[in-house]
Amino acid sequence: MIDSSYKGREMRLNMNMTDPRTVGLSKEELLSLYRMMLRIRRFEERVEQLYAHGKLPGFVHLYIGEEAIATGVCSVLRRNDFITSTHRGHGHIIARGGDLAKMMAELFGKSTGYCRGKGGSLHITDMSLGVLGANGIVAGGIPIAVGAAYGAAKIRHTDQVAVAFFGDGATNEGAFAEACNMASTWKLPMIFVCENNYYGVGTRLGRVAPTEDVTVRASGFLIPAVSVDGNDVLAVRTATIEALTRARANEGPTFIECKTWRHRGHFQGENPSYMYGKEHELWLARDPIRRFAEALLETGFATQEELDKIDSTIQEEINRAVEFAEMSPMPEPETALEDVYA
Amino acid sequence: MAKMKFMEAIRETIRQEMAADPFLFLIGEDVGKYGGERGVTGDLWYQFGDDRIRDTPISETAIIGCALGASMTGCRAIVEIPFNNFLGVCMDQIFNQAAKIRYMSGGQAQVRLVIRTTMGGYVGAAAHHSDCLASWFVHIPGIKVVVPSMPDDAAGLLRAALRDGNPVIFFEHHGLYYVVGDVPDDPDFVVPLGKARLIRKGSDCTVVATALQVHKSLEAAIRLAAEGIDIEIVDPRTLDPLDQETILASVAKTRHVVIVHEEWVTNGYGSEIAAIIADKGIHYLDGPIKRVGAKHVPIPFSPPLENYVLPQVDDIVRAVKAAIRNEEPKSRPPFEGA
Numbered sequence: 242m243i244d245s246s247y248k249g250r251e252m253r254l255n256m257n258m259t260d261p262r263t264v265g266l267s268k269e270e271l272l273s274l275y276r277m278m279l280r281i282r283r284f285e286e287r288v289e290q291l292y293a294h295g296k297l298p299g300f301v302h303l304y305i306g307e308e309a310i311a312t313g314v315c316s317v318l319r320r321n322d323f324i325t326s327t328h329r330g331h332g333h334i335i336a337r338g339g340d341l342a343k344m345m346a347e348l349f350g351k352s353t354g355y356c357r358g359k360g361g362s363l364h365i366t367d368m369s370l371g372v373l374g375a376n377g378i379v380a381g382g383i384p385i386a387v388g389a390a391y392g393a394a395k396i397r398h399t400d401q402v403a404v405a406f407f408g409d410g411a412t413n414e415g416a417f418a419e420a421c422n423m424a425s426t427w428k429l430p431m432i433f434v435c436e437n438n439y440y441g442v443g444t445r446l447g448r449v450a451p452t453e454d455v456t457v458r459a460s461g462f463l464i465p466a467v468s469v470d471g472n473d474v475l476a477v478r479t480a481t482i483e484a485l486t487r488a489r490a491n492e493g494p495t496f497i498e499c500k501t502w503r504h505r506g507h508f509q510g511e512n513p514s515y516m517y518g519k520e521h522e523l524w525l526a527r528d529p530i531r532r533f534a535e536a537l538l539e540t541g542f543a544t545q546e547e548l549d550k551i552d553s554t555i556q557e558e559i560n561r562a563v564e565f566a567e568m569s570p571m572p573e574p575e576t577a578l579e580d581v582y583a
Numbered sequence: 584m585a586k587m588k589f590m591e592a593i594r595e596t597i598r599q600e601m602a603a604d605p606f607l608f609l610i611g612e613d614v615g616k617y618g619g620e621r622g623v624t625g626d627l628w629y630q631f632g633d634d635r636i637r638d639t640p641i642s643e644t645a646i647i648g649c650a651l652g653a654s655m656t657g658c659r660a661i662v663e664i665p666f667n668n669f670l671g672v673c674m675d676q677i678f679n680q681a682a683k684i685r686y687m688s689g690g691q692a693q694v695r696l697v698i699r700t701t702m703g704g705y706v707g708a709a710a711h712h713s714d715c716l717a718s719w720f721v722h723i724p725g726i727k728v729v730v731p732s733m734p735d736d737a738a739g740l741l742r743a744a745l746r747d748g749n750p751v752i753f754f755e756h757h758g759l760y761y762v763v764g765d766v767p768d769d770p771d772f773v774v775p776l777g778k779a780r781l782i783r784k785g786s787d788c789t790v791v792a793t794a795l796q797v798h799k800s801l802e803a804a805i806r807l808a809a810e811g812i813d814i815e816i817v818d819p820r821t822l823d824p825l826d827q828e829t830i831l832a833s834v835a836k837t838r839h840v841v842i843v844h845e846e847w848v849t850n851g852y853g854s855e856i857a858a859i860i861a862d863k864g865i866h867y868l869d870g871p872i873k874r875v876g877a878k879h880v881p882i883p884f885s886p887p888l889e890n891y892v893l894p895q896v897d898d899i900v901r902a903v904k905a906a907i908r909n910e911e912p913k914s915r916p917p918f919e920g921a
Contacts, residue, residue, distance in 0.1 A: 323656060357689035368691040373655055378679050384648020385655070385680065392653030395634040396608050403652070416675070419645035426640065580690035581725050583748040 258532045259475035261540050266475075268542050274316055274474050275537060276551050278308040278530045281332045283555050284341060287563065288331070288348060288362075292509050297348050299361045304332035306472075306504035309529035310436050311336035313477025314404060314497075317485060323371040323389040323403040325382030328363045329436075330375030333406055337370040341562035352572035353565070359580065373403075379441075380414035383407055383433070387420045390429035394491070402488045404432045410441030412455045421462040421496075428493035432484045433459065435498045436471060442507045443515050459496035471499025472529040502527075585768055589731075590623050590760040592738040593699070597624070597661065599770045600745050601631055604659060607745070610637040610650050611663030620665035621701055621760060643673035650696055651681045651750075659695040659745065667700040667716045667754065681750040682725030696751070697744045703756040703795060703845060704893050710881035713889075715794070715845040720752050721822045721852045727751040727776055728822040732797035734764035736820055739774030747776060756794040756845075777824035781833075785815035788839035788903050791830055791856055792816055796843040796875075796894060803899035814903055822852050830856065831864045838869040839906045843899055848876035873902040 261271055285303045292301045304311070307329070315324070315336035326333040334344060340355075347354025347365050355365050363377045373389055376382040386405035393401040411417050412435060424431045435455050439446050446453045456466035465487070469476045477499055484495035502524035506513030537543040587595070601607050608631075613620050615628035615638035628636040639646050643664060650660035664670055670677065677698065684692045704713035720728045729744055729751060731737040737755070744751035766772075782797055783804055792800040797818045804814050817833050819826055834840045840860060842853035857872045878892045 323652075325652075355689060356687060356691070359689050360687045364687045366688045366691065368655075368688060373652060374680075374684050374688065374692070376680075378675055381675060381680055384645045384676060385652035387645060388649040388652020388654070388660075389656045390652075391637075391649050392606075392656045392658040395637075396606055396653060396658045397656075401656075416644045416648065419640070419642035420648065422640055423642060423645045423649060580686045582727075583685065583693055 255470065256527065258470065258473040258536055259479070261475065261536050261542055264475050264479065271537060271542050272547070272551065274312055274478070275530070275533055275543070275548070276555070277312045277316065277336055278474060278533065279552060280341075280555050280558070281308040281311065281335045282530055283552070283559055284335060284344070285331060287559050289505070289509060291348075291563070297362070298350055301348075301362045301509045302329040302507065303505045303509065304329050306524070306528065307436055307438065307501045308332055309474035309533070310434065310471045310477055310499045310501060311406070313474045314406075314432070314434055314481045316478055317481050318402070318404065321371060322401050323373055323386065325373050325386040325403070325405045326366070326375035327382065327406055327408060328375070328377050329408070330363070330365060334365050334367060334370070334372055334375065337367070337372055339365070339367050339370060339372075341558060342565040345562040345566040346569050349566040349569070350571065351566055351569035352576070353569040357576065357580065358572040380407055380411035380416040383411065383420040384416050386431060387423050387429060390424065390431040391427065394430050395427070400430070400489050402430045402432065402485055404434055406434050406436060408441065409435060409437040409439060409446045409455055411435070412458045413441075413450060417458070421459060421464055424494040425462045425464045428491060430488035430491070431494040432481065432488060433464070433494060433496040435496065436501055437498050438501050438503045440503065440507065440516060456496060456498050464494050464496045466496035466498065468498040468500065471501035472527045472532065474529060474533055584765045586763055587734050587766045588760065589734040589737050589755075589762045589764070590621070592734040592766045593623055593741055593755065594625050594627065595766075596738045596741045598627060598630065600742060601627070601635065603770070606657060607659040607661070608635040608637060608653070609661040609663065610639055610646055612639055612641055612646070612665055614638060614663050619663065621757060623755070623760070624663065643669050644676050647673045647676035647681065647698065651676060651694065654694050654696040655684065655692050660697070661745070662696070662698045664698060664700040666712050667702040668711050668714050670700060670716060670719075677726065677752070678723045682723050685749075686725055693748055694750045695748055697741070697753055698751070699753045699755060701757050702754045703758050704882045704889060705758060707884055707886055707889060709884040713882035715754070715756075715877075717754050717822055718846045718851045721855065725750065727824065729753045729776065729820070730793045730822060731755070731820060732759065732794050732818050734762060735766045736774055736780065738766045739772050740776065740820060743773045743776050746773070751776075754794065758795045759798075762798070774820065776821045777826055778820065779826035779829035780818045780820055781829070782816040782818050783814065785813040785837065787813045787837060788815070788841060788907055789830070789833040789837045790814050790816045790841045790843060790899065790903065791853075792818060792843040793822070794845065796845055799894065799896050800843055800899055802896045803903065806896065806900055807903055812903060812907065825856070827859055827863070831860065831867070834860055834864050835867040838867055840868070841873040841875060841899065841902045841906050843875040843894060843902070845894060846876055847879055848874050849879050851876050870906045870908070873906045875899055875902045
């Protein structure tokens with residue numbers, strides 16, 4: 242599961258994922274992981290389409306290709322745990338159980354959106370699901386997750402855990418280093434989940450950091466770190482379970498590097514040719530959803546008909562979400578002045 | 584009532600509020616065992632322990648983030664940043680995160696966070712430890728700005744800030760820490776945010792002053808009184824929200840105004856107050872709006888340099904006279920250059 246053999250561009254890509262028979266999950270549990278990944282994928286594909294047709298204002302950063310990470314991590318969190326998300330955050334919100342209709346409405350800038358049209362794609366959040374913001378500032382959410390963990394462990398005395406999702410780019414921010422130091426020093430119930438897709442906007446990680454192995458950043462703070470195949474939902478899930486066990490036992494934070502790849506550019510409208518080449522083709526072949534589907538079919542956990550049915554149910558759900566968003570009213574301009582203060 | 588130093592008024596307010604709410608905690612560099620870099624937190628650590636009086640690494644970004652994350656998840660937090668110059672290193676967590684999260688989430692997030700910090704010069708601390716930076720935060724919607732000048736206000740405003748349910752930044756001028764005054768014992772004594780204080784009644788000129796400059800204006804008042812000039816001193820106490828009403832009412836009465844703050848004059852909040860007066864009260868004015876503040880250079884180290892750059896009582900006296908002398912020109916003079 243843990244593959245530390247990646248060395249810059251000479252990475253050797255393992256085509257096999259975790260055997261679903263080895264993780265002790267029922268058919269329904271496995272299918273629910275599949276369903277969640279596919280829900281994220283189909284949502285994003287629809288967003289891509291709507292954006293291309295000029296229906297959505299602003300910027301859109303798609304999570305396509307990285308669905309296994311949000312799905313694997315959030316599948317084992319409790320309802321009252323916390324996460325902080327990123328500019329590429331749709332997947333995290335959906336994996337926490339976010340309402341697709343309210344998400345879609347927010348993307349359309351409608352008054353019925355999660356943030357009443359004040360956040361948009363980069364900032365969709367549902368505090369009732371413990372999502373403490375999706376952040377337009379790289380590494381901006383990590384210190385906030387430290388605080389959620391601090392409040393839970395030291396002030397409110399609960400066993401809640403806070404998960405900070407962030408990209409490889411965030412590991413070069415001071416906020417990340419400060420957060421690691423604090424979380425480790427105080428043994429906070431926190432999980433650092435690095436979605437390492439090797440590119441910060443258009444710049445390869447290895448061009449701006451001495452190594453593409455981001456786990457070494459955690460080691461300096463004595464935070465146990467593991468590196469997993471971020472396109473293997475079961476590997477992500479297993480690593481998260483171990484991290485949660487440590488966190489809830491007051492043993493402190495864990496750093497999980499999930500190696501992955503964007504199937505799209507940094508944001509929609511950008512030309513991602515800088516990523517193209519053999520490596521890109523290999524990663525596309527390691528699509529987390531297709532791999533998982535194949536594994537489920539090969540091991541007899543699902544039939545193609547069952548998977549197709551899941552897909553059509555999701556498509557209907559997304560159709561309803563788009564319909565809700567399109568039918569919803571735009572916000573009254575004066576509501577721009579509300580929500581600044583409690 | 585109890586006679587108390589400004590610093591003690593802050594400490595005792597924190598003590599009372601923390602005793603009343605187990606989910607309130609204080610976090611910052613040296614606030615615990617050491618008692619605070621300026622001694623404000625004193626013995627609180629001995630009473631409340633490590634978790635609630637939290638000593639931190641020198642990591643201002645993570646300190647603000649930690650307080651913010653906790654405050655969004657059911658706690659209330661006080662941060663102490665020992666010098667307001669250090670706010671530069673954690674600005675993102677303040678202005679992009681704390682100030683905006685409620686708005687950007689469509690009102691979902693509640694941020695019960697007070698950032699206390701120390702400001703001010705006059706002690707030869709040079710440009711990394713002497714600034715007054717309240718103007719930065721007045722510019723940003725989503726965070727309230729408090730600048731107390733008196734011990735009782737420090738207590739009442741801090742309590743109001745802690746109970747406000749919004750991010751508040753609370754500027755303590757180090758030159759006020761040993762000022763003594765009467766502070767009500769009432770554990771619910773609150774000075775509402777957004778209400779100015781009439782420090783001194785007068786008839787000839789309004790002086791809008793904040794923090795240490797309130798005290799310098801009081802000295803100026805004595806000197807001006809000897810010359811038959813009677814100034815009225817208004818302390819806004821909070822800059823966001825700003826009590827425009829009280830300021831405009833005073834200007835309408837005296838017909839002259841000087842705005843004094845230790846912040847740089849250029850784009851300082853005094854400029855905003857001047858603009859509000861010009862906008863809503865120009866007909867009350869019988870003279871120009873004068874501003875007194877720091878000259879537009881980094882605060883220098885050597886005493887003669889620093890004294891030249893920072894506002895002095897002399898400057899206030901001069902500004903008041905200049906504001907009054909310009910009374911009612913008979914005809915509009917031609918432009919003669921700035």
